[in-house]
Amino acid sequence: MNKTTVIFLLSVILIGCSATRERKLNKSIDNIINSGNFENQFTGCIIINPATQDTLFQYNSEKYFLPASNTKIFTLYTALQLLPEQIPSLKYISKNDTLYVQGTGDPSSLHPILKDSTVVHFLAKSKNIALHLTNFVEEDFGPGWSWEDYDQYYAPARSPLPLYGNITSISKLDTLRVTPSSFRDSIVFSVSGKKRELHQNIFYFDPSRKDTLEVPFIINNKVTKMFLEKALDREIGLIAEMPSGPKDILYGIPSDSLYKRMMHESDNFIAEQLLILSSSSLSDTLNGKIARDHILANQLSSLRQPPRWVDGSGLSRYNLFTPESMVVVLQKMFADLSKDRLFRLFPAGGENGTLSDWFKGNPEPYIYAKSGSMGNTYCLSGYLLTNSGKTLIFSFMNNHHRQPSANLKKEMTTIFEMMRDTY
Template sequence: MQFSFTQHPLFKTITKHLLWVVAITIVLASCAPAQKLGYGKNGHEYFDHKLFENQFTGVLVIDAQTKDTLINHNAHKYFTPASNTKIATLATAISVLGKQTPALIYTVQNDSLYFKGTGDPSQLHPYYQDSTVTQFLSKQKNLVYCPENFQDNAYGPGWAWEDYDTYYSPERSPLPLYGNVAIIFLKDSLYIIPEYFKDSLYNGGERNRKPFQNRFNRNQMPGDSLEIPFITSTKNTQKLLTSLLDKNIEIGTFPKGDSQTLYSVPTDSLLKRLMHQSDNFIAEQLMQLSAGTLTDTLNFNIARKHALDVLFPEMPQEPRWVDGSGLSRYNLFTPASLVYLLDRLYAEIPQERLFHLFPTGGKVGTLKNYYAGNPRPYLHAKSGSLGNNYNLSGYLVTDSGRVLIFSFMNNHYRQPTQKLKTRMTIFFEAIRDNL
């Protein structure tokens, strides 16, 4: 029996891939400049491909300089954004916060230092390990902690209850310490940070932590270390500070009158981790920081309202925006709204700084293993993933030097995400090579 390579499954796979590339390339090469992407400005025929038939897809691509729309498919319809929500958080924080992060608000009265948190997430954080606050407090004699400025919930609306003991879901709080997580690790013996929880380990069970207690399961230890969110409260913050400073901490009300601000890490260091590592905790605390900068109260809704009413009143479709991280499936953004935010950022921030804050395809952050350029990076974007949802929004630099702003959103699919990423890569590379 004579073997025919054309009948081999590999040949069919390669042919299918090449036809996809050729089809996009022909469309890009044959249309007028304003219509090069996807059969005119709508591009519906392109998305008739069977890959998209059982999911919901929306794409918007514009030219950063001319603002011409290059492709528009469902761009004004709402999608679950997942961590693309962090683009709105980034835009808010950049507009509201200064170069340094406010770490503590304090005043001195009657030989006592009254202090309240700002929401700064860097204090003793596993990554930053900043000790600005604790070093400052250690030099004071009488300390009074005032938590009344925090007027929010520890969890965002719609957060999954089952994530309470997972590293990506720490609680929100006014004065975070250690990133609001306990770290358990093996060295010569078993250790836990903060050491305050050393007597809070137990054996057995399927969860990393007891649901309503700061008791951590030592049996869930992996090979190196495990981060487990702990329950935050005024009482727990008081106990942690007392343990750290070896000082008595009283609870009180912040006095009226003048106050001073203590600053910690550069704000860009928070923004970079927000985007590169898609850090949910940093995202939530940045919104608390923004609210506290605008008012005397830490509350997500204050920062969101300021962003929508004052900073971005011309957003094409008002989003349903319920948290800073995108953990909640209640969030709803359109591709057009995300492109609007990205366009505002591009207009107001130097390109070098802006692209440095975003993950870069094939290089850094959550895109390190995807969308690599050859020979140079071409994609600077934020991904957003939840079960059955994958979105990517950001900036694409073409071989001709044009900067394009895009949002490519995929919701409610059942296929492997990797297959979707492969198709998206082909799409982005065709744009890069032909515009």
């Protein structure tokens, strides 16, 4: 038997062993999903190898699921496609002695964490400022959002020129501290079941509270004008439309700083504003639907199961996506971005963000993914690194479960570790 024949036979044997091992793995995963903690709910899953385009496992991957914050994967892709390396913070025209400005939806200005002062420093150079805010053609809250979340930190209203993250921060140790300070006289000390009046910027704070209370404030043109005037220590005007002519753009912080916070902390406000920001690159009209429609009609026109996609954050229960569509978008980002940059944007299992307590590596992270959680829903989609050095792409979506999500995460960990150790 010559050398070539021996090599051929060994290859056939190895391929056969690999195929047998993969069949056993698929059967094991199928058994897990069809019993135990997954039995009385709806589950969809797909795992692919982007290098070979092989589908390694799939289960209901073409079915539609409520994605929760997995929606932010589509928002991230949209922003990566439409926004530059630095965030466009303002559009402006300077005529005669007046600076005419309009917002782009940039959420970073005076944000309590991002602390960007680019807009304020820029405006401070001009004596006469005319502010245009009527280019925002969007509801304050997304369709399908829960109305009772109006006073919850995770559901600030959307706006054309956000300031302070559209959040009031209240704390009291030695003295009362309120940001923005304009609301200092609007704090009521009370042990109340609500944090703010539904239709007024009246806030309720328990004086025995030791941590900081974060409450969305009602935002409108009058409030935006008030905040800017206080920050600039001068009056500014509101105008119904911008002057004709080309607009210049003021650029702010690096875009990746917004993307990372959105993905790591599952920041709903930044997600919503990123879609509005993305629309500003296509039109002077600020509306997240413009960006969503553009991406679906162009970069994602080949999706086999087009989503019902109504917001940027996933707060809405109207959203519907399939695991297969999630994997398509993840694969596109994997092809477009360096692995280092891409994995920095996603939480690492066992290390940071929403995955800090789950899917731990041994010792290095092997899961880089975005979770999506809301009542009776837990989804996880992203990248899995195998022991042999391969990168797999997966989407695992769970809807209508009545048990603690921790039970599902334990079962999912078993599946992910089997994939990691087999491929």
